[in-house]
Amino acid sequence: MPNSEEKEQIRRLRSELVRTDARVQAMTQLARSLNAVYDLDILLKQAVARVTEIMESDRSTLFLVDRDRKEIWSKVAQGENLEEIRQPMDAGLAGWVVSTGKTLNLTDAYKDDRFNPKVDRQTGYRTKSVLSVALRSKQGDIIGVLQSLNKKSGHFTDNDEMLLEAVASQVSIAIENAQLVNNIMTKNLDLTKAKENLANKVEELQVLYELEKEISAAVDEQQMLHRLLRRAVDLLECEAGSIALVSEDCEELFFASAVGEAEKEIRRIRLPPGKGVAGWVAQSGRSARVNQPSEDDRYYPDVEEKIGFPVRNILAVPMAAGGEKIGALELLNKRDGEFGLNDEMLAFLIAGQAVSAIQVSRHRQQRDRENRLSTIGQMLSGVIHDFRTPMTIISGYVQLMAIEDEERRRKEQSELVLRQFEFINEMTRELLSFARGESNLLLRKIRIDETLKDMEEILRREFEPSRVRVNVRMANPITFRADDNKLRRLILNISRNALQAMPEGGEFDIEVGDDQEGVRFAFSDTGPGISDEIRSRLFEQFFTSGKRGGTGLGLAVVKRIVDEHGGKVWVERSQKGGACFVVWLPKRSET
Ligand code: ADP
Numbered sequence: 112m113p114n115s116e117e118k119e120q121i122r123r124l125r126s127e128l129v130r131t132d133a134r135v136q137a138m139t140q141l142a143r144s145l146n147a148v149y150d151l152d153i154l155l156k157q158a159v160a161r162v163t164e165i166m167e168s169d170r171s172t173l174f175l176v177d178r179d180r181k182e183i184w185s186k187v188a189q190g191e192n193l194e195e196i197r198q199p200m201d202a203g204l205a206g207w208v209v210s211t212g213k214t215l216n217l218t219d220a221y222k223d224d225r226f227n228p229k230v231d232r233q234t235g236y237r238t239k240s241v242l243s244v245a246l247r248s249k250q251g252d253i254i255g256v257l258q259s260l261n262k263k264s265g266h267f268t269d270n271d272e273m274l275l276e277a278v279a280s281q282v283s284i285a286i287e288n289a290q291l292v293n294n295i296m297t298k299n300l301d302l303t304k305a306k307e308n309l310a311n312k313v314e315e316l317q318v319l320y321e322l323e324k325e326i327s328a329a330v331d332e333q334q335m336l337h338r339l340l341r342r343a344v345d346l347l348e349c350e351a352g353s354i355a356l357v358s359e360d361c362e363e364l365f366f367a368s369a370v371g372e373a374e375k376e377i378r379r380i381r382l383p384p385g386k387g388v389a390g391w392v393a394q395s396g397r398s399a400r401v402n403q404p405s406e407d408d409r410y411y412p413d414v415e416e417k418i419g420f421p422v423r424n425i426l427a428v429p430m431a432a433g434g435e436k437i438g439a440l441e442l443l444n445k446r447d448g449e450f451g452l453n454d455e456m457l458a459f460l461i462a463g464q465a466v467s468a469i470q471v472s473r474h475r476q477q478r479d480r481e482n483r484l485s486t487i488g489q490m491l492s493g494v495i496h497d498f499r500t501p502m503t504i505i506s507g508y509v510q511l512m513a514i515e516d517e518e519r520r521r522k523e524q525s526e527l528v529l530r531q532f533e534f535i536n537e538m539t540r541e542l543l544s545f546a547r548g549e550s551n552l553l554l555r556k557i558r559i560d561e562t563l564k565d566m567e568e569i570l571r572r573e574f575e576p577s578r579v580r581v582n583v584r585m586a587n588p589i590t591f592r593a594d595d596n597k598l599r600r601l602i603l604n605i606s607r608n609a610l611q612a613m614p615e616g617g618e619f620d621i622e623v624g625d626d627q628e629g630v631r632f633a634f635s636d637t638g639p640g641i642s643d644e645i646r647s648r649l650f651e652q653f654f655t656s657g658k659r660g661g662t663g664l665g666l667a668v669v670k671r672i673v674d675e676h677g678g679k680v681w682v683e684r685s686q687k688g689g690a691c692f693v694v695w696l697p698k699r700s701e702t
Pocket of ligand 1: 636638639640641649650654655657661662663664665667690
């Protein structure tokens with residue numbers, strides 16, 4: 112039987128064993144969580160709890176160094192509250208450990224000058240014994256401090272120091288690993304985001320490209336808006352859409368284009384400025400997403416009555432340029448729910464394209480108008496001259512009528528006068544239609560021999576260095592109504608092609624003849640002629656062949672001028688084996 116002393120020893124040994132067992136278990140759990148957890152917050156929390164068990168203390172804290180802010184911080188003050196403690200990197204006991212890298216073992220913190228009792232005052236805790244060790248990175252830099260407070264038995268031993276240092280090196284590795292994993296995950300996230308952004312950009316570019324294609328395929332502003340709108344309705348997967356523009360006098364908003372069930376009805380709608388969602392958007396320059404129209408003040412139910420289908424939701428974005436309020440792009444009834452932010456961004460993109468296309472087209476119209484007026488200005492003396500002939504005839508007949516007794520003769524003369532007025536009216540109509548841009552021709556009575564004389568002069572000078580002889584032949588002087596400027600452009604384009612086809616020199620003949628119906632121009636050269644392969648495509652825009660720096664526009668322009676005059680153009684083989692371009696233009700009514 113063991114005596115009482117031995118019994119006491121056995122009891123001590125047993126409780127020692129139980130304690131050691133608990134510490135070993137805590138160590139094992141710590142090792143396990145250090146290996147398994149990569150979330151830094153969870154890791155710190157678990158590590159601190161285990162350290163308290165291992166150290167048989169009351170609480171523990173793990174500080175991390177924030178070198179950028181020159182602070183140490185902890186989120187895991189053990190106990191009820193999980194507050195973040197921040198303090199200067201060199202303050203307090205932990206600060207001293209960071210600065211020196213040494214282990215600190217105090218039996219009573221309050222007796223040590225380095226201790227800062229502020230935290231105790233804040234938390235109402237009473238610190239007594241303290242054991243603090245440094246956490247180091249693989250490179251040896253101090254990354255934090257592991258601190259255990261109030262050893263249950265009173266003070267921390269040398270063994271505790273060694274144990275906490277061992278634990279600290281394990282914790283350091285785990286923290287570094289967690290930070291590394293975090294870093295990789297953030298980078299991965301960044302990479303995924305970058306990939307998404309790139310995909311979005313590519314998609315955006317694709318949309319822009321498609322829109323650009325629509326714009327360039329359109330023949331006028333009206334068609335261009337319609338094409339863009341149709342794209343918008345497709346891309347945004349909605350039922351209908353419209354483009355509302357502010358009228359020139361800013362007095363109303365009209366629907367320049369509409370796509371969807373009630374296309375015609377929408378286009379008839381006129382709204383006072385600022386009225387309806389589209390009006391509000393056009394006036395405020397801000398976008399609107401309305402998912403419950405009936406509950407929105409801006410919604411104008413009269414429109415719904417007119418278009419005849421229920422409006423579930425609306426997305427409208429402004430169309431504006433440099434402060435000028437142009438209108439709004441409005442989309443109705445998203446097919447699978449409501450319009451979102453992505454839809455709004457896409458609509459902005461489309462509206463932006465529409466605005467720049469409108470501006471280009473308006474600018475072009477303006478320039479065109481100015482060009483027309485300046486052409487009329489240049490031609491004015493000629494135009495007045497054209498009027499002189501019928502006026503002279505009128506004045507002659509009127510004088511005759513004044514002295515004519517016979518009624519039948521007077522009637523004949525008055526009919527002749529009226530016919531001259533018809534010519535005058537016809538010429539005025541043509542002039543006005545050119546000025547308004549309805550026709551591209553400024554028709555005047557021209558003498559072809561005069562035009563040809565000028566052109567021959569120009570061509571001779573251009574052709575001479577290439578040793579190409581120019582011959583112009585015209586049987587009799589011909590006058591007819593045509594656009595002189597355009598006719599000159601036509602002659603120049605055909606002649607220059609002939610010159611380019613004869614780099615070694617040759618002959619170029621222009622022959623003009625007429626009959627009652629029209630005037631025929633034949634341009635023949637002694638070049639290589641036109642092969643069958645390219646004959647059918649000659650007059651296409653951008654068709655060019657065997658030429659350096661050819662634009663393929665010369666003959667396309669010729670064809671347009673001929674078409675505008677209501678004439679014909681074709682190519683034959685010239686008598687001397689080269690090309691012969693024939694242009695036939697109809698004669699119009701003339702005095
Ligand atoms: P470009 O001169 O810029 O190529 P054009 O529309 O004026 O464009 O002419 C189209 C093509 O027609 C030319 O590239 C050339 O191959 C052919 N062509 C035009 N005129 C002649 C000609 N008189 N002789 C031979 N080939 C010609």
